[in-house]
Amino acid sequence: MTTLIRHLSTPEGRADPHAVYDELRAMGPAVRMPWGAWMVTSHDANHEVLSGSGWRTVDAAWRTARQPTWVRHPGLKFLHDSALGTNPPGHAALRRSLGSFVSPRSVADLTPQIVQTVHEYLDRFDAVLRADGEADFGALVGDRLPMAVLCIVLGLPREDIPLLCEMSRMLSNVHDLAPSKARMAQADRAGKLWNAYWEQLVAQPRPRLPEDSPLGEWLDTETDPAVRAVAGSQLNVMIEAGLETTTSLLSDGVVQLLRRPDQAAWMREHPEAVHGAVEELVRFVSPVQLMTRYAAQDTELPGGIPVEAGQIVHAVVAAANHDPDAYDSPHDLNLARPPRRNLAFGVGMHYCLGAPLARLEATTLFPEVLRRFDLELAGPVGYDETLAFRGTRSVPVRRRPRPAATAGAGAAVAAGGSASAAGPVVVDREDAVLVVTLTRPDGDNRLDRATLTALGDVLTTLPDDVAAVVLRAEGRHFCIGGDLDELAELATDDPDGYRNLVELGDEVLRAWRTCPAVTVAALHGNVAGTGLGLAVASDLRVAAEDARFRAPETVVSIPVGPSEVLDRLVAEIGSGWTRAMLLLGDAVNAQEALEGGLVQSVVPTEKVGAEAKRLARRIARRDREAIRVTKQTMARLPHDGPDPTEGTDAWEAPLAQALRRRISLGNAR
Numbered sequence: 001m002t003t004l005i006r007h008l009s010t011p012e013g014r015a016d017p018h019a020v021y022d023e024l025r026a027m028g029p030a031v032r033m034p035w036g037a038w039m040v041t042s043h044d045a046n047h048e049v050l051s052g053s054g055w056r057t058v059d060a061a062w063r064t065a066r067q068p069t070w071v072r073h074p075g076l077k078f079l080h081d082s083a084l085g086t087n088p089p090g091h092a093a094l095r096r097s098l099g100s101f102v103s104p105r106s107v108a109d110l111t112p113q114i115v116q117t118v119h120e121y122l123d124r125f126d127a128v129l130r131a132d133g134e135a136d137f138g139a140l141v142g143d144r145l146p147m148a149v150l151c152i153v154l155g156l157p158r159e160d161i162p163l164l165c166e167m168s169r170m171l172s173n174v175h176d177l178a179p180s181k182a183r184m185a186q187a188d189r190a191g192k193l194w195n196a197y198w199e200q201l202v203a204q205p206r207p208r209l210p211e212d213s214p215l216g217e218w219l220d221t222e223t224d225p226a227v228r229a230v231a232g233s234q235l236n237v238m239i240e241a242g243l244e245t246t247t248s249l250l251s252d253g254v255v256q257l258l259r260r261p262d263q264a265a266w267m268r269e270h271p272e273a274v275h276g277a278v279e280e281l282v283r284f285v286s287p288v289q290l291m292t293r294y295a296a297q298d299t300e301l302p303g304g305i306p307v308e309a310g311q312i313v314h315a316v317v318a319a320a321n322h323d324p325d326a327y328d329s330p331h332d333l334n335l336a337r338p339p340r341r342n343l344a345f346g347v348g349m350h351y352c353l354g355a356p357l358a359r360l361e362a363t364t365l366f367p368e369v370l371r372r373f374d375l376e377l378a379g380p381v382g383y384d385e386t387l388a389f390r391g392t393r394s395v396p397v398r399r400r401p402r403p404a405a406t407a408g409a410g411a412a413v414a415a416g417g418s419a420s421a422a423g424p425v426v427v428d429r430e431d432a433v434l435v436v437t438l439t440r441p442d443g444d445n446r447l448d449r450a451t452l453t454a455l456g457d458v459l460t461t462l463p464d465d466v467a468a469v470v471l472r473a474e475g476r477h478f479c480i481g482g483d484l485d486e487l488a489e490l491a492t493d494d495p496d497g498y499r500n501l502v503e504l505g506d507e508v509l510r511a512w513r514t515c516p517a518v519t520v521a522a523l524h525g526n527v528a529g530t531g532l533g534l535a536v537a538s539d540l541r542v543a544a545e546d547a548r549f550r551a552p553e554t555v556v557s558i559p560v561g562p563s564e565v566l567d568r569l570v571a572e573i574g575s576g577w578t579r580a581m582l583l584l585g586d587a588v589n590a591q592e593a594l595e596g597g598l599v600q601s602v603v604p605t606e607k608v609g610a611e612a613k614r615l616a617r618r619i620a621r622r623d624r625e626a627i628r629v630t631k632q633t634m635a636r637l638p639h640d641g642p643d644p645t646e647g648t649d650a651w652e653a654p655l656a657q658a659l660r661r662r663i664s665l666g667n668a669r
């Protein structure tokens with residue numbers, strides 16, 4: 001057993017502790033450690049020990065009875081003054097007082113500032129990567145960003161970030177399973193430093209705190225003397241709890257995404273599913289590996305194992321989060337995994353107070369890393385010695401070499417102003433504005449495979465310095481939808497090709513919706529089916545007076561299934577209007593579209609392109625970063641109604657059937 005546990009501290013064990021956790025799990029529901037404590041690895045046992053009424057977190061009373069010298073260690077003193085190291089009845093007041101810093105409301109108010117900070121740290125990382133060809137994501141982002149965010153949340157001076165990181169990291173040694181004397185001594189030194197820092201921070205008239213500092217406000221308004229007496233300890237533990245954990249999630253999360261390009265690609269393609277994807281990363285990484293509890297009285301662990309009052313149990317949540325009885329293929333990262341609550345943020349009365357904040361950081365950072373960089377690991381990942389945390393430190397990365405560029409199949413890109421006439425899509429560049437024109441007037445700009453591919457190419461090769469993209473069309477109509485004839489033929493002759501084309505349509509609409517530049521659609525004539533989807537996936541929509549909007553599918557006996565078009569329609573005009581458009585199939589004219597929120601302005605038909613370009617040029621003059629962050633923030637807002645992209649598979653068969661029926665009836669559009 002000693003050898004097995006020791007292996008956890010070796011570089012191999014730190015890199016992959018699950019081989020050991022699996023072995024421990026195979027030994028039974030609870031395993032006795034050489035130092036007399038029990039260790040539990042199953043999901044059920046972890047859940048019981050962390051949230052059952054017969055268990056207590058290790059507190060001052062337990063320490064005094066068994067380790068009377070604990071009071072000599074400031075780090076342990078902070079811990080047992082704080083919510084994290086306290087049991088009822090004292091715990092509730094301490095937890096309540098900390099809650100104000102990280103309530104969902106406070107986090108929502110600070111979101112723009114936090115999102116901005118994520119970008120700022122990625123810019124710094126980018127600069128080093130450009131200059132040196134390689135950069136340590138762990139040191140430059142994972143280590144520092146969580147502290148920068150904590151400084152915003154608490155209102156601490158930003159120049160203190162390096163000192164706070166240093167102190168906090170050394171102090172967190174006290175949470176480890178069996179910290180060495182050297183690591184305890186390091187924590188003790190850091191504890192003294194913290195005491196001096198805290199005194200200076202709160203000394204009246206508090207010159208070190210920014211004017212609107214939440215901590216300053218808290219110090220002015222918190223009246224409970226029991227809470228005030230331990231304010232410094234509480235703040236210290238809050239920082240420790242928020243730093244080490246979030247660092248591991250951000251750094252190790254990126255490691256896992258780089259190791260699994262298929263999962264990274266999935267995340268890129270499914271921005272709408274980022275919350276579930278982050279929960280899976282939290283489960284997979286489990287920044288807190290284990291937590292410790294003691295039995296309040298003589299009791300039993302699941303499996304009938306007797307435990308005496310006061311005896312210690314280590315709940316290995318990292319193992320519980322990889323328990324095959326709780327998760328299918330638990331050692332596979334699967335960002336599309338059906339939701340099931342994991343234990344990474346704990347469970348029960350000590351459930352993580354900072355979870356909304358950590359989630360915000362992660363849901364902002366991961367997609368942004370994937371959007372901005374194509375990275376690979378440039379060397380081994382470095383982990384700390386700690387067993388209690390994942391302890392991810394250095395993550396050396398470099399840009400992945402690009403395969404030789406291939407020209408877009410159908411998009412003709414003209415760099416300096418004049419557009420080429422080839423292909424179903426023509427692209428014209430005017431400074432920071434790109435004008436994309438659908439040029440298949442003969443086919444009423446139907447979105448066939450060639451047009452979708454060309455549009456997709458435009459988006460994947462979009463230069464970074466393009467601020468806005470105008471989408472317009474030649475001919476009588478903007479776009480009358482997908483090419484149903486092409487789809488119907490495929491549905492009959494080539495099921496794979498058919499499925500592939502349906503997916504391509506959704507992918508292009510998704511890419512258009514998540515385009516980093518602002519998109520402006522100039523809409524005239526008929527705007528129908530997938531064409532309507534392109535319109536509603538655009539950020540801004542200008543309608544010509546002759547524009548008519550329509551979702552004609554049910555009129556021609558085609559069922560409407562979960563799709564980007566449906567998702568966007570519900571988000572933009574609400575489910576009532578969407579229902580009316582889908583079920584009646586009637587055309588909505590420009591004025592009605594304006595009233596229903598489908599477009600934001602209506603202009604004379606001959607001016608629609610010029611008006612869209614005017615808006616795009618206005619956007620191009622704005623601060624690029626402010627626009628980008630705002631667009632991202634908007635994309636995060638939930639819309640009402642269920643996720644319409646769920647259950648796509650169930651819809652594909654009826655659609656194919658309907659299309660085949662069209663062919664057999666010779667039912668041309």
Ligand code: HEM
Nearest residue numbers: 083084241242245246249287344345346350352353354358
């Ligand atoms: C990915 C990031 C994070 C993870 C995985 C995580 C995990 C956890 C876990 C497992 C617990 C329960 C400990 C126990 O039951 O003994 C906990 C508690 C706590 N966490 Fe987090 N945490 C994270 C981020 C944060 C952040 C950003 C903050 C603060 C801003 C924070 C503040 C706290 C506090 C104050 C507690 C103690 C709550 C109590 O005892 O009532 N955490 N966290």
